[in-house]
Amino acid sequence: MREDYKRVALIGLGLIASSMAHAMRRAGMKSEIVGTARTEKTREEARQIGFCHRVVETAAEAVQGADLVVLAVPVGAMGQVAREIGPELAPGATVTDVGSVKRHVIRAVKPHLPDTVHFIPGHPLAGTEHSGPAAGFAELFDNRWCLLVPDEETDAEALARLTAYWQALGSNVETMDADHHDLVLAVTSHAPHLIAYTMVGVADDLERVTDSEVIKFSAAGFRDFTRIAASDPTMWRDVFLTNKDATLEILGRFTEELFALQRAIRTGDGEMLFDYFTRTRAIRRGIIEAGQDTPAPDFGRIRKT
Amino acid sequence: MREDYKRVALIGLGLIASSMAHAMRRAGMKSEIVGTARTEKTREEARQIGFCHRVVETAAEAVQGADLVVLAVPVGAMGQVAREIGPELAPGATVTDVGSVKRHVIRAVKPHLPDTVHFIPGHPLAGTEHSGPAAGFAELFDNRWCLLVPDEETDAEALARLTAYWQALGSNVETMDADHHDLVLAVTSHAPHLIAYTMVGVADDLERVTDSEVIKFSAAGFRDFTRIAASDPTMWRDVFLTNKDATLEILGRFTEELFALQRAIRTGDGEMLFDYFTRTRAIRRGIIEAGQDTPAPDFGRIRKT
Numbered sequence: 001m002r003e004d005y006k007r008v009a010l011i012g013l014g015l016i017a018s019s020m021a022h023a024m025r026r027a028g029m030k031s032e033i034v035g036t037a038r039t040e041k042t043r044e045e046a047r048q049i050g051f052c053h054r055v056v057e058t059a060a061e062a063v064q065g066a067d068l069v070v071l072a073v074p075v076g077a078m079g080q081v082a083r084e085i086g087p088e089l090a091p092g093a094t095v096t097d098v099g100s101v102k103r104h105v106i107r108a109v110k111p112h113l114p115d116t117v118h119f120i121p122g123h124p125l126a127g128t129e130h131s132g133p134a135a136g137f138a139e140l141f142d143n144r145w146c147l148l149v150p151d152e153e154t155d156a157e158a159l160a161r162l163t164a165y166w167q168a169l170g171s172n173v174e175t176m177d178a179d180h181h182d183l184v185l186a187v188t189s190h191a192p193h194l195i196a197y198t199m200v201g202v203a204d205d206l207e208r209v210t211d212s213e214v215i216k217f218s219a220a221g222f223r224d225f226t227r228i229a230a231s232d233p234t235m236w237r238d239v240f241l242t243n244k245d246a247t248l249e250i251l252g253r254f255t256e257e258l259f260a261l262q263r264a265i266r267t268g269d270g271e272m273l274f275d276y277f278t279r280t281r282a283i284r285r286g287i288i289e290a291g292q293d294t295p296a297p298d299f300g301r302i303r304k305t
Numbered sequence: 306m307r308e309d310y311k312r313v314a315l316i317g318l319g320l321i322a323s324s325m326a327h328a329m330r331r332a333g334m335k336s337e338i339v340g341t342a343r344t345e346k347t348r349e350e351a352r353q354i355g356f357c358h359r360v361v362e363t364a365a366e367a368v369q370g371a372d373l374v375v376l377a378v379p380v381g382a383m384g385q386v387a388r389e390i391g392p393e394l395a396p397g398a399t400v401t402d403v404g405s406v407k408r409h410v411i412r413a414v415k416p417h418l419p420d421t422v423h424f425i426p427g428h429p430l431a432g433t434e435h436s437g438p439a440a441g442f443a444e445l446f447d448n449r450w451c452l453l454v455p456d457e458e459t460d461a462e463a464l465a466r467l468t469a470y471w472q473a474l475g476s477n478v479e480t481m482d483a484d485h486h487d488l489v490l491a492v493t494s495h496a497p498h499l500i501a502y503t504m505v506g507v508a509d510d511l512e513r514v515t516d517s518e519v520i521k522f523s524a525a526g527f528r529d530f531t532r533i534a535a536s537d538p539t540m541w542r543d544v545f546l547t548n549k550d551a552t553l554e555i556l557g558r559f560t561e562e563l564f565a566l567q568r569a570i571r572t573g574d575g576e577m578l579f580d581y582f583t584r585t586r587a588i589r590r591g592i593i594e595a596g597q598d599t600p601a602p603d604f605g606r607i608r609k610t
Contacts, residue, residue, distance in 0.1 A: 128602030189525035220494035230589035233582035277538035280505040284535035297433030299604040
C-alpha cells in the first residue's frame with residue numbers, strides 16, 4: 001500500500017508544481033500541500049485556483065514540517081532556494097527537484113542541505129508551451145517518464161517512496177546517472193529547443209518575408225517549431241547556461257550533419273538525401289509504438305471523418 | 306454560382322490528390338474524377354478506396370476530355386508527366402499542379418504544354434506526415450492557404466474558376482509570384498523540414514545515447530521534430546534539389562544565428578538568450594490568432610479536464 005507523504009512543500013508554483021498538486025488530488029493523496037512562489041502575483045493566482053491547501057510567503061516557511069520538499073523553480077534559482085530552506089528542513093525529509101539539468105542542480109543544491117535529509121534529484125519529462133500556475137493540469141505526467149538521479153549513498157526506502165509518489169501522479173519512473181541524464185536530455189530536449197528558437201528567430205528576422213507571411217503560411221511545417229519556441233524564456237536560459245557542455249556537443253554534431261546535407265543539396269546528390277530522409281521515418285514509428293506521441297495526422301489537429 | 310469542372314484528372318494519387326477527391330465529393334461537385342498513378346499498386350489501392358470515378362493506366366489516358374488537370378506527383382517527375390500529357394490535352398483545359406516549388410515546376414512543365422491550355426501553377430499549403438492514397442481526407446485543406454502562381458498572360462476567367470474550385474475544397478486562396486513563393490516556402494517549410502530531418506538523424510546516430518532512450522524520452526521536445534521528419538522522402542528530395550538556392554540561403558542565415566546563440570551559451574550571456582527566447586513567443590501567438598494552429602497545450606495531445 002502506498003504511504004502518502006504527510007506534508008508536501010512545493011517551492012515554485014508554475015506549470016510543473018501546479019500540475020503535481022492537481023495530480024496528487026486526482027490520486028486521492030492525503031498529503032497536505034503547502035506552496036510558495038517568489039512573487040505575490042503568482043502566490044495570489046495559486047490561491048485563487050486553490051490547488052494548495054496553504055500558500056505561504058517564503059520557502060523557509062513552506063518547508064516547515066514537510067516530509068517531501070519539491071524544488072520547482074528555474075534551474076538557476078535552485079542554489080538560492082536550497083540556501084534558504086537548508087536550516088529549516090525537518091530531519092528525515094526527502095528533498096527533490098524537477099529541473100531539466102541534473103549535474104548543475106546537484107552541485108548548487110547539495111552543499112546547502114543537512115545530512116539529516118534525503119536529497120534525490122528528479123526530472124519529470126513533461127511540459128507544455130504554457131507556463132504559470134494556471135497552466136497546470138492533472139494529466140500532465142500520465143505515461144510520461146520521470147527520471148530520478150540517486151547516488152550510491154541514497155537511502156533505498158526514501159527512493160522507493162519517491163518512486164511510488166511519481167507513479168501515483170501517472171509517471172513511469174526510471175533512475176539514471178546525472179551525467180548521462182544531461183547528455184540524453186541535450187539530445188532529446190535541449191538541442192531541439194535551441195534549434196527551434198533559432199529557426200523561429202530567423203523567420204522573424206527576414207526582411208523580404210514579412211511576419212504576416214511567415215504566420216499565414218506556417219502550416220507548411222514551420223508551426224511545429226513555434227510550439228517549443230514559445231516555452232518559458234527564464235527556464236530555458238538557465239537550461240542552456242547550466243548544461244553548456246552537453247548542449248554544445250550535440251549542436252556541434254548537428255551542424256556537422258546539416259553541412260553534409262547542405263553539400264548534398266548543393267551538389268545535387270539526391271540519393272544521399274533520399275536515404276537520409278528514409279532512415280528518420282523509423283524513429284517516428286518507434287515513438288508512436290512507445291506511446292510517446294499520437295499517430296493521428298498532424299498530431300491529431302485534423303480529425304479524420 | 307460555382308461552375309464545376311466537368312472532368313478533373315488527378316495525375317498521382319497520393320495524400321494531396323486523394324484529399325482533393327474527398328473534398329470535391331464533400332463539396333458536392335458534379336465533376337467526374339479520373340485518376341492515375343505510376344504504379345499498379347497505388348492505382349489498385351485508389352480503386353479499393355473508391356475516391357475516383359475511374360482509375361486509368363496512364364496520364365495520357367487520364368487527361369482525355371478533362372477540363373481540369375492536376376499534376377500531383379513529386380516535383381522531380383512533373384516535367385516527364387507534362388511531356389506525356391501535352392499532346393493529349395483538350396483545348397481550353399486548365400492545367401495546375403500542387404508542387405511545393407514553383408519556379409522549377411514552371412520551367413519543367415510549361416514547354417510541354419500547347420498554347421491552347423491555361424497553365425496556372427498552384428500549391429496547397431497542407432499535408433501531414435502520412436503519404437499515399439489511404440492518407441487522404443476531406444478536411445485537409447480546410448482553412449489552409451492555397452497559393453496560385455499566375456503570370457501576366459494568365460486568363461482571368463480560368464484563374465477565377467480555379468480559385469473558386471480551391472475555395473470549395475476549403476482553402477483560402479492567394480496569388481503570388483513564383484520566386485517569392487519559393488523564398489517564403491524556403492522559410493516556412495523547406496528549411497524547417499531539413500532541420501528536423503537533421504536533428505532526427507543526429508539523435509539516431511549518437512553512440513552514447515541509445516535509440517531506445519531517444520524514443521522513450523522524446524516527449525521532452527524532440528518528438529515535435531519527428532513528425533515532419535517522417536514526411537515522404539521522394540517528395541522532399543525533389544523539393545531540396547529544385548529549390549536549392551532559396552533553401553541554402555535560409556540555411557545559411559539559420560547557421561549564422563545558431564552560431565550566435567552557441568556563442569552566447571559558451572560565454573554565459575544569459576541576457577542575450579533571454580531576449581531571444583522572449584521575442585520568439587510573439588510569433589507563436591500570431592499563428593494561433595491567424596487560426597493556423599491550436600492553442601491547446603501540446604497541440605491538444607493532452608486534454609485538460
